Amino acid sequence: MSSHSITRPLGQRIRPLGLAAALLLSAPLPAAAQASLPPCSMGDRDFRDDATLAAARHMSQRHISLSPLTCQTVENQVHPLGSSELQVLRAKVFESASEGQGVQQSVNLIVLTRRSQGQEMVLARFLVPYDVSRDEPYFFPMVNKVGDGFVLQLGERIRTAYRITGENVTPFDSHAWAGDAGIAAGSRWVAGQVRRVDFMQMIGFLSVFRSGSDDPATPGSAFDTGKAVQVALAFEGDRLVGREPTVVESQFIQDVEDWTAMVESQEEARKARRRLPPRTEPCEISGWSVDADPAGLNVRAEPSARSRVVGIVPPAWVAPGRDGDAGQTYRAEFRIAGYRDGWFLIRSIKAPGAEYGERYPRSRPQPHRGQGWVSARMVGAALANANLPVGQLLQAPSRHAAVRPVRRTNGEPAGAGDVIQRLHACSGGFGLIEIEGVRGWWSGLCSNQVTNCS
Incomplete structure (x- = not known):
């Protein structure tokens, strides 16, 4: 595993009901960062030709030119970044209109600004996908020191993360290790989605479910939470890899919300089965x-x-x-x-x-x-x-x-x-x-x- 350090202490093993506390350790500074949201700016770049925005637009609308874009800040956080601070600003993006607010676009604007000794420098300004109707993904920015730089995650389950070294911000695939981890689970299991990438402990978890769960002859159960493959994360050059894959029970990777939902679901299933004929799902x-x-x-x-x-x-x-x-x-x-x-x-x-x-x-x-x-x-x-x-x-x-x-x-x-x-x-x-x-x-x-x- 590549060398890394963590900015705050954490126990060696995160248990399901302790994950919320672990997340708090990488939370933004307790300063009143959210009290008054600063204005956002699209900067000098014209984002209308941005590939992320083009991919997010509906197929029937992609040939229609957009009016200039505007933004509205919805979240602002400040994280420690060595001897300086990193401001992570997130904004909704709209097409400008002659009256009122224009049509909201299926992207968010992220602006990363380094603050040090009263000086500010915008390190990066970019768009990320955003589902307007579902208000997803869930954004929870976290910054951890890894090696000679820092890693920014916009959310635990958001695939693209960012390495910050000096004034450089480089996106990378934080799920690149998942393919090999899924193979390590064996033929009885099918790799699912990445559940968690933890740069504080440098571990990752991939959900796996029983092979044949989508076969009508052997259908899976919603009350079977499957298992997970745990790996030790490391950087090999610019690529994030997983080492020492181990199959673990799924309850060890669930956050508080997932854990609560699983317990409630299992209890409801037990009650339902008592009211149903034997062997009925x-x-x-x-x-x-x-x-x-x-x-x-x-x-x-x-x-x-x-x-x-x-x-x-x-x-x-x-x-x-x-x-x-x-x-x-x-x-x-x-x-x-x-x-x-x-x-x-x-x-x-x-x-x-x-x-x-x-x-x-x-x-x-x-x-x-x-x-x-x-x-x-x-x-x-x-x-x-x-x-x-x-x-x-x-x-x-x-x-x-x-x-x-x-x-x-x-x-x-x-x-x-x-x-x-x-x-x-x-x-x-x-x-x-x-x-x-x-x-x-x-x-x-x-x-x-x-x-x-x-």
């Missing part, structure tokens, strides 16, 4: 019937085609047209409470159109009033907005799993409101789906047939 999603049989979809007492039929899910129904318009086709909707061996346990079956104020005829097949099992082959749904990036499916039912891109036929990323091709399995709020020929896990599936489930 708890689910919290909704869907509809895609069975074309005019008699409806059979609801069975057990998850088997040989089991007794206890009722039906009504077939699709075309509501009467109004004012000369053709009537809309509605499918029966239901809650999905569990999954087992290719079958969904469903409840709260609603007649077609009932959720939208339509009067479903009593003369037509009526929905089963209890719960029962239906074949997974006969269930559909739409993607809901679960505050995760659009256009990405997950290898396992966890937001920390590996992602694979999925786009509609028009090139747009798949997202809320898109109808899936298959629902293979479910776990918690996740569904193992197939859409546009790509299979993976999506968080949040709904049965709303009128809006986009946002």
Whole structure:
């Protein structure tokens, strides 16, 4: 491992509930840096041709020229930098408008300024990606001394970090070590996302999940947090590498928020399993019937085609047209409470159109009033907005799993409101789906047939 020093003491091992305290050790100075935010400046450079901004713009807008850009400071922090200080200013970026504030862009402006003996020098001014709708990524700047310089992280899970040596600021990939670490986990595991890069202790953690978690024959569980690969970090030239990979339990890398969420999730799962038939995976999603049989979809007492039929899910129904318009086709909707061996346990079956104020005829097949099992082959749904990036499916039912891109036929990323091709399995709020020929896990599936489930 390359030599490094830390600016503040920390125990050799960070336990889950102690991570918050560890983060505080690399927090900005307690001076009133946030009390009054200084104005920002775009500087002399015209950022309209910046590659980060171009990539962040919607495909349909990239050919349209932008007006001059303006900025608004949203965060200002001051960190110790040897005998001087580093001011880290973050600002939202807008397209200028003749009246009021223009359209906010999907980037943030970062300005790094060295302050020493009453003098200030701007070291760097650059743009970083920012999701306006989700207010992400989460920014938590940290500065640590590493070797003969300093490393700035804008957030623990933000991939690009910055080496500061003298007056030079050099971006680098703080996740460059992850590929080799994933291989070290072995064939039984699939590398997920980097969970933490800690330049105070020079260690990194990569999530890994069971191989086959995205296979309908062996679907993963949202209540299985997987494991992690821990590595010792070191710089080899300008590249960050990981050494001495070790597989550890995932609870050792969770921050307070993740730890609390995991404990609550595990407790909810235990309660749900007590209320469900044996070997049933708890689910919290909704869907509809895609069975074309005019008699409806059979609801069975057990998850088997040989089991007794206890009722039906009504077939699709075309509501009467109004004012000369053709009537809309509605499918029966239901809650999905569990999954087992290719079958969904469903409840709260609603007649077609009932959720939208339509009067479903009593003369037509009526929905089963209890719960029962239906074949997974006969269930559909739409993607809901679960505050995760659009256009990405997950290898396992966890937001920390590996992602694979999925786009509609028009090139747009798949997202809320898109109808899936298959629902293979479910776990918690996740569904193992197939859409546009790509299979993976999506968080949040709904049965709303009128809006986009946002």
